[in-house]
Amino acid sequence: MVHQQSSQARLSPSGDTEDIVTLLVPRLAHFAGVARTEHVTRAAQEMNVPQSTLSRALVRLEADLGVDLFVRRGRTLALTPAGHGFLGSVERALAEIGRAAEEVRADADPATGKVAFGFLHTMGAETVPGLLHAFRADHPRVRFSLVQNYGEAMLERLRAGELDLCLTSPVPDAPDLVARRLDEQKLRLVVPADHPLAARRRIRLAEAADENFVTLEPGYGLRRITDDLCGEAGFRPRVAFEGEEAETLRGLVAAGLGVALLPPPTVPRPGVVELTVTAPRAAREIGVAWLAGRTDTPPVAAFKKFLLSRRGRLLPG
Numbered sequence: 001m002v003h004q005q006s007s008q009a010r011l012s013p014s015g016d017t018e019d020i021v022t023l024l025v026p027r028l029a030h031f032a033g034v035a036r037t038e039h040v041t042r043a044a045q046e047m048n049v050p051q052s053t054l055s056r057a058l059v060r061l062e063a064d065l066g067v068d069l070f071v072r073r074g075r076t077l078a079l080t081p082a083g084h085g086f087l088g089s090v091e092r093a094l095a096e097i098g099r100a101a102e103e104v105r106a107d108a109d110p111a112t113g114k115v116a117f118g119f120l121h122t123m124g125a126e127t128v129p130g131l132l133h134a135f136r137a138d139h140p141r142v143r144f145s146l147v148q149n150y151g152e153a154m155l156e157r158l159r160a161g162e163l164d165l166c167l168t169s170p171v172p173d174a175p176d177l178v179a180r181r182l183d184e185q186k187l188r189l190v191v192p193a194d195h196p197l198a199a200r201r202r203i204r205l206a207e208a209a210d211e212n213f214v215t216l217e218p219g220y221g222l223r224r225i226t227d228d229l230c231g232e233a234g235f236r237p238r239v240a241f242e243g244e245e246a247e248t249l250r251g252l253v254a255a256g257l258g259v260a261l262l263p264p265p266t267v268p269r270p271g272v273v274e275l276t277v278t279a280p281r282a283a284r285e286i287g288v289a290w291l292a293g294r295t296d297t298p299p300v301a302a303f304k305k306f307l308l309s310r311r312g313r314l315l316p317g
Contacts, residue, residue: 024064028090030057031069035087038076111141113299118147118154118166120221122246123286125266126316128167135306142299150244151221158291164300165307167314169221171287179289182307183314187225187282188274190253190260197259198273205233205261205277212240212258214249222246225284226261232280286314 033043034054044051062069069083079087107114119128132144147157151168158166159176171179189208191197197207213230215237216223223242230237240258243249247269249260254271261282264274288307290296296304307314 024061027057027061027064029094030054031061032087032090032094034058034070034077035079035083035090038078040077108297108299110298110302111139112143113297114143114145115300115303116145116147116162116164117303118149118157118163118168120151120154120167120169120286121148121244122222122263123167124148127314130316131307131310131314135303139299139302142303150216150219152219155289158289161291164296165288165290165304167286167288167307169284169286170225171285172289176292177289178292179287180308180311181285181287182311183286184283185263185286185315187229187261187263187277187284189277189282190250190262190272190274192253192256192259193271193273194256195259195273197275200275202278203275204279205229205282206235206279208259209233209235211238213237214241214243214252214258214260215239216246216249217242217244220244222261222263222284229261229277229280229282 030043030047030049030053033047034040037043037046040054040058041051044054047054058070065086067082067086068080069086070077071080106112117128128146136142147154147163147166149157151170151172154163154166154168155172155174155177157163167182169185171181173179189197189203189205191211197203209230213226215226226237241249241252243252246262247265249262250265250269250272252258253260254269261277262274263284288304290304
Protein backbone atom coordinates (compact mmCIF):
# COMPACT_ATOMS: atom_id res chain seq x y z
CA MET A 1 0.00 0.00 0.00
CA VAL A 2 1.39 3.40 -1.01
CA HIS A 3 1.31 5.99 1.73
CA GLN A 4 0.87 9.71 1.34
CA GLN A 5 2.51 12.06 3.78
CA SER A 6 0.34 12.16 6.92
CA SER A 7 -0.13 15.27 9.02
CA GLN A 8 0.04 13.08 12.12
CA ALA A 9 3.43 12.25 13.58
CA ARG A 10 4.51 8.65 13.40
CA LEU A 11 4.72 6.95 16.80
CA SER A 12 8.24 6.63 18.07
CA PRO A 13 9.40 3.27 19.52
CA SER A 14 9.78 4.96 22.89
CA GLY A 15 6.31 6.53 22.77
CA ASP A 16 4.11 6.40 25.86
CA THR A 17 2.03 3.17 25.88
CA GLU A 18 -1.14 4.96 26.94
CA ASP A 19 -0.79 7.40 24.04
CA ILE A 20 -0.26 4.53 21.61
CA VAL A 21 -3.35 2.69 22.82
CA THR A 22 -5.50 5.83 22.68
CA LEU A 23 -4.37 6.50 19.13
CA LEU A 24 -4.70 2.96 17.75
CA VAL A 25 -7.78 1.49 19.42
CA PRO A 26 -10.44 3.22 17.25
CA ARG A 27 -8.80 1.77 14.10
CA LEU A 28 -8.33 -1.83 15.21
CA ALA A 29 -11.83 -3.02 14.34
CA HIS A 30 -11.46 -1.48 10.86
CA PHE A 31 -8.13 -3.24 10.38
CA ALA A 32 -9.54 -6.60 11.50
CA GLY A 33 -12.56 -6.26 9.20
CA VAL A 34 -10.41 -5.59 6.14
CA ALA A 35 -7.95 -8.32 7.11
CA ARG A 36 -10.75 -10.91 7.27
CA THR A 37 -12.21 -9.98 3.85
CA GLU A 38 -8.99 -8.84 2.17
CA HIS A 39 -11.17 -6.33 0.34
CA VAL A 40 -11.89 -2.74 1.38
CA THR A 41 -15.22 -2.43 -0.45
CA ARG A 42 -16.56 -5.69 0.93
CA ALA A 43 -15.37 -4.87 4.43
CA ALA A 44 -16.99 -1.43 4.25
CA GLN A 45 -20.30 -3.01 3.28
CA GLU A 46 -20.12 -5.61 6.07
CA MET A 47 -19.15 -3.03 8.68
CA ASN A 48 -21.59 -0.42 7.38
CA VAL A 49 -18.99 2.34 7.15
CA PRO A 50 -18.02 4.47 4.12
CA GLN A 51 -15.23 2.96 2.05
CA SER A 52 -13.30 6.23 2.21
CA THR A 53 -13.43 6.18 6.02
CA LEU A 54 -12.07 2.65 6.06
CA SER A 55 -9.29 3.40 3.62
CA ARG A 56 -8.18 6.46 5.59
CA ALA A 57 -8.21 4.46 8.83
CA LEU A 58 -5.89 1.84 7.34
CA VAL A 59 -3.49 4.43 5.94
CA ARG A 60 -3.31 6.22 9.30
CA LEU A 61 -2.90 2.97 11.21
CA GLU A 62 0.09 1.96 9.12
CA ALA A 63 1.52 5.45 9.37
CA ASP A 64 1.13 5.47 13.15
CA LEU A 65 2.78 2.09 13.47
CA GLY A 66 5.45 2.81 10.87
CA VAL A 67 4.84 -0.66 9.43
CA ASP A 68 3.13 -1.91 6.25
CA LEU A 69 0.28 -4.23 7.21
CA PHE A 70 -1.08 -4.86 3.69
CA VAL A 71 0.13 -5.20 0.13
CA ARG A 72 -2.20 -4.49 -2.82
CA ARG A 73 -3.01 -7.19 -5.35
CA GLY A 74 -5.35 -5.61 -7.84
CA ARG A 75 -8.65 -4.91 -6.08
CA THR A 76 -7.74 -7.05 -3.11
CA LEU A 77 -5.38 -6.68 -0.19
CA ALA A 78 -3.08 -9.24 1.37
CA LEU A 79 -1.56 -9.14 4.81
CA THR A 80 2.17 -8.73 5.16
CA PRO A 81 3.98 -10.94 7.69
CA ALA A 82 3.77 -8.03 10.14
CA GLY A 83 0.05 -7.73 9.39
CA HIS A 84 -0.50 -11.44 10.10
CA GLY A 85 1.18 -11.15 13.49
CA PHE A 86 -0.69 -7.96 14.33
CA LEU A 87 -4.05 -9.47 13.33
CA GLY A 88 -3.76 -12.30 15.85
CA SER A 89 -3.17 -9.88 18.70
CA VAL A 90 -5.90 -7.52 17.51
CA GLU A 91 -8.50 -10.30 17.28
CA ARG A 92 -7.67 -11.46 20.80
CA ALA A 93 -7.93 -7.90 22.09
CA LEU A 94 -11.25 -7.27 20.33
CA ALA A 95 -12.63 -10.58 21.64
CA GLU A 96 -11.64 -9.61 25.18
CA ILE A 97 -13.32 -6.22 24.78
CA GLY A 98 -16.42 -7.99 23.51
CA ARG A 99 -16.47 -10.30 26.53
CA ALA A 100 -16.03 -7.35 28.87
CA ALA A 101 -18.92 -5.51 27.20
CA GLU A 102 -21.14 -8.57 27.53
CA GLU A 103 -20.29 -8.89 31.23
CA VAL A 104 -21.11 -5.23 31.84
CA ARG A 105 -24.44 -5.56 30.04
CA ALA A 106 -25.22 -8.79 31.89
CA ASP A 107 -24.47 -7.19 35.27
CA ALA A 108 -26.91 -4.37 34.47
CA ASP A 109 -29.73 -6.67 33.34
CA PRO A 110 -32.83 -5.97 35.47
CA ALA A 111 -33.66 -9.64 35.92
CA THR A 112 -30.25 -11.33 36.09
CA GLY A 113 -27.83 -8.51 36.90
CA LYS A 114 -25.36 -8.30 39.77
CA VAL A 115 -25.16 -6.29 42.98
CA ALA A 116 -21.83 -5.84 44.78
CA PHE A 117 -22.90 -5.67 48.42
CA GLY A 118 -20.77 -5.15 51.50
CA PHE A 119 -21.72 -5.66 55.13
CA LEU A 120 -20.29 -5.94 58.63
CA HIS A 121 -19.09 -9.30 59.92
CA THR A 122 -21.78 -9.21 62.61
CA MET A 123 -24.46 -8.96 59.90
CA GLY A 124 -23.30 -12.11 58.12
CA ALA A 125 -24.70 -14.95 60.18
CA GLU A 126 -28.38 -14.00 60.18
CA THR A 127 -29.24 -10.48 59.00
CA VAL A 128 -27.84 -10.54 55.46
CA PRO A 129 -28.97 -14.09 54.61
CA GLY A 130 -32.48 -13.12 55.72
CA LEU A 131 -32.40 -9.95 53.62
CA LEU A 132 -31.22 -11.77 50.50
CA HIS A 133 -33.84 -14.48 50.96
CA ALA A 134 -36.60 -11.88 51.19
CA PHE A 135 -35.31 -9.84 48.23
CA ARG A 136 -34.99 -12.83 45.94
CA ALA A 137 -38.61 -13.77 46.49
CA ASP A 138 -39.38 -11.05 43.90
CA HIS A 139 -35.98 -11.03 42.13
CA PRO A 140 -34.99 -14.71 42.00
CA ARG A 141 -32.26 -14.39 39.38
CA VAL A 142 -30.39 -11.32 40.58
CA ARG A 143 -26.81 -12.25 41.47
CA PHE A 144 -24.75 -10.92 44.39
CA SER A 145 -21.07 -10.37 45.00
CA LEU A 146 -20.79 -10.30 48.79
CA VAL A 147 -18.02 -8.66 50.82
CA GLN A 148 -17.69 -8.84 54.62
CA ASN A 149 -15.43 -6.28 56.23
CA TYR A 150 -15.28 -3.54 58.83
CA GLY A 151 -16.88 -0.19 58.09
CA GLU A 152 -13.94 1.94 56.98
CA ALA A 153 -12.62 -0.75 54.65
CA MET A 154 -16.03 -1.08 53.01
CA LEU A 155 -16.32 2.67 52.51
CA GLU A 156 -12.91 2.63 50.80
CA ARG A 157 -14.13 -0.08 48.44
CA LEU A 158 -17.33 1.87 47.85
CA ARG A 159 -15.28 4.90 46.82
CA ALA A 160 -13.07 2.72 44.62
CA GLY A 161 -16.12 1.49 42.72
CA GLU A 162 -15.80 -2.09 43.99
CA LEU A 163 -19.11 -2.01 45.89
CA ASP A 164 -22.55 -0.71 44.96
CA LEU A 165 -23.99 -0.63 48.49
CA CYS A 166 -22.89 -1.46 52.01
CA LEU A 167 -24.43 -1.94 55.44
CA THR A 168 -22.24 -0.24 57.99
CA SER A 169 -22.05 1.30 61.43
CA PRO A 170 -21.72 4.08 62.44
CA VAL A 171 -23.74 5.61 59.61
CA PRO A 172 -21.15 7.65 57.65
CA ASP A 173 -21.41 11.41 57.20
CA ALA A 174 -19.25 12.36 54.21
CA PRO A 175 -19.88 14.68 51.25
CA ASP A 176 -19.06 12.03 48.66
CA LEU A 177 -21.42 9.43 50.16
CA VAL A 178 -25.15 9.10 50.62
CA ALA A 179 -26.19 7.21 53.75
CA ARG A 180 -29.53 6.32 55.28
CA ARG A 181 -30.18 5.04 58.80
CA LEU A 182 -32.05 1.73 58.71
CA ASP A 183 -32.11 0.36 62.23
CA GLU A 184 -30.59 0.36 65.68
CA GLN A 185 -28.94 -2.47 67.55
CA LYS A 186 -28.61 -2.57 71.36
CA LEU A 187 -25.15 -3.32 72.74
CA ARG A 188 -24.60 -5.38 75.87
CA LEU A 189 -21.78 -5.69 78.31
CA VAL A 190 -20.55 -9.27 77.99
CA VAL A 191 -18.83 -10.72 81.07
CA PRO A 192 -17.47 -14.19 81.95
CA ALA A 193 -20.05 -16.53 83.51
CA ASP A 194 -18.02 -16.71 86.74
CA HIS A 195 -17.47 -12.94 86.97
CA PRO A 196 -18.85 -11.13 90.07
CA LEU A 197 -21.03 -9.02 87.75
CA ALA A 198 -22.58 -12.10 86.15
CA ALA A 199 -25.30 -12.22 88.79
CA ARG A 200 -26.60 -8.87 87.58
CA ARG A 201 -29.09 -8.29 84.77
CA ARG A 202 -28.43 -4.58 84.29
CA ILE A 203 -25.41 -2.41 84.77
CA ARG A 204 -24.26 1.16 84.39
CA LEU A 205 -21.17 1.17 82.20
CA ALA A 206 -19.27 3.24 84.77
CA GLU A 207 -19.34 0.17 87.03
CA ALA A 208 -17.00 -1.58 84.57
CA ALA A 209 -14.38 1.18 84.64
CA ASP A 210 -11.81 -1.03 86.38
CA GLU A 211 -12.31 -4.03 84.09
CA ASN A 212 -10.03 -5.18 81.29
CA PHE A 213 -11.79 -4.85 77.93
CA VAL A 214 -11.47 -6.97 74.82
CA THR A 215 -12.34 -4.91 71.74
CA LEU A 216 -12.14 -4.80 68.01
CA GLU A 217 -9.08 -3.18 66.50
CA PRO A 218 -8.89 0.60 65.89
CA GLY A 219 -10.66 1.54 62.66
CA TYR A 220 -13.64 -0.70 63.33
CA GLY A 221 -16.92 1.12 63.91
CA LEU A 222 -17.74 -0.91 67.01
CA ARG A 223 -14.37 -0.01 68.51
CA ARG A 224 -15.09 3.67 68.02
CA ILE A 225 -18.52 3.25 69.61
CA THR A 226 -16.99 1.36 72.56
CA ASP A 227 -14.44 4.11 73.15
CA ASP A 228 -17.13 6.81 72.88
CA LEU A 229 -19.53 5.07 75.28
CA CYS A 230 -16.82 4.49 77.84
CA GLY A 231 -15.85 8.15 77.51
CA GLU A 232 -19.47 9.14 78.18
CA ALA A 233 -19.37 6.92 81.27
CA GLY A 234 -16.32 8.81 82.52
CA PHE A 235 -13.43 6.45 81.82
CA ARG A 236 -11.07 5.24 79.12
CA PRO A 237 -11.29 1.47 78.58
CA ARG A 238 -8.22 -0.53 79.55
CA VAL A 239 -7.81 -2.70 76.46
CA ALA A 240 -6.25 -6.11 77.09
CA PHE A 241 -6.91 -7.77 73.73
CA GLU A 242 -7.92 -6.59 70.26
CA GLY A 243 -9.53 -8.74 67.61
CA GLU A 244 -11.32 -8.62 64.25
CA GLU A 245 -14.61 -10.42 64.89
CA ALA A 246 -17.27 -10.14 67.57
CA GLU A 247 -17.53 -13.88 68.16
CA THR A 248 -13.78 -14.10 68.74
CA LEU A 249 -14.19 -11.43 71.41
CA ARG A 250 -16.95 -13.47 73.03
CA GLY A 251 -14.57 -16.40 73.18
CA LEU A 252 -11.96 -14.24 74.88
CA VAL A 253 -14.57 -13.09 77.39
CA ALA A 254 -15.60 -16.71 78.05
CA ALA A 255 -11.94 -17.49 78.73
CA GLY A 256 -11.91 -14.83 81.46
CA LEU A 257 -9.67 -12.40 79.59
CA GLY A 258 -11.89 -9.37 79.92
CA VAL A 259 -15.33 -7.88 79.24
CA ALA A 260 -16.71 -6.50 75.99
CA LEU A 261 -19.44 -4.28 74.55
CA LEU A 262 -21.06 -6.34 71.78
CA PRO A 263 -24.29 -6.67 69.80
CA PRO A 264 -26.48 -9.68 70.63
CA PRO A 265 -25.18 -13.04 69.35
CA THR A 266 -27.02 -15.06 66.73
CA VAL A 267 -26.87 -18.08 69.03
CA PRO A 268 -26.32 -17.80 72.82
CA ARG A 269 -22.76 -18.66 73.74
CA PRO A 270 -21.97 -20.64 76.89
CA GLY A 271 -19.46 -19.23 79.31
CA VAL A 272 -20.66 -15.63 79.15
CA VAL A 273 -23.46 -13.50 80.55
CA GLU A 274 -24.82 -10.52 78.63
CA LEU A 275 -25.89 -7.51 80.70
CA THR A 276 -28.21 -4.69 79.65
CA VAL A 277 -26.41 -1.35 79.87
CA THR A 278 -28.69 1.25 81.43
CA ALA A 279 -26.39 4.27 81.14
CA PRO A 280 -25.21 5.67 78.87
CA ARG A 281 -27.61 4.44 76.21
CA ALA A 282 -25.63 1.69 74.49
CA ALA A 283 -26.66 1.12 70.89
CA ARG A 284 -25.27 1.40 67.40
CA GLU A 285 -27.03 2.65 64.30
CA ILE A 286 -26.96 0.49 61.18
CA GLY A 287 -27.24 2.23 57.82
CA VAL A 288 -26.85 1.69 54.11
CA ALA A 289 -24.37 3.80 52.13
CA TRP A 290 -23.59 4.37 48.48
CA LEU A 291 -21.46 6.72 46.42
CA ALA A 292 -23.07 10.09 45.67
CA GLY A 293 -23.77 10.85 42.03
CA ARG A 294 -23.46 7.28 40.78
CA THR A 295 -26.19 6.04 38.45
CA ASP A 296 -27.56 2.71 39.65
CA THR A 297 -28.07 -0.26 37.37
CA PRO A 298 -31.61 -1.69 37.57
CA PRO A 299 -30.67 -4.54 39.96
CA VAL A 300 -28.79 -2.15 42.28
CA ALA A 301 -31.72 0.29 42.25
CA ALA A 302 -34.14 -2.54 43.10
CA PHE A 303 -32.02 -3.78 46.01
CA LYS A 304 -31.48 -0.25 47.32
CA LYS A 305 -35.23 0.34 47.28
CA PHE A 306 -35.72 -2.96 49.11
CA LEU A 307 -33.21 -2.06 51.83
CA LEU A 308 -34.75 1.36 52.36
CA SER A 309 -38.15 -0.30 52.72
CA ARG A 310 -36.76 -2.25 55.71
CA ARG A 311 -36.26 0.82 57.92
CA GLY A 312 -36.90 -0.13 61.51
CA ARG A 313 -37.05 -3.84 60.74
CA LEU A 314 -33.69 -4.58 59.21
CA LEU A 315 -32.46 -6.73 62.07
CA PRO A 316 -33.99 -10.05 63.11
CA GLY A 317 -36.45 -9.76 65.97
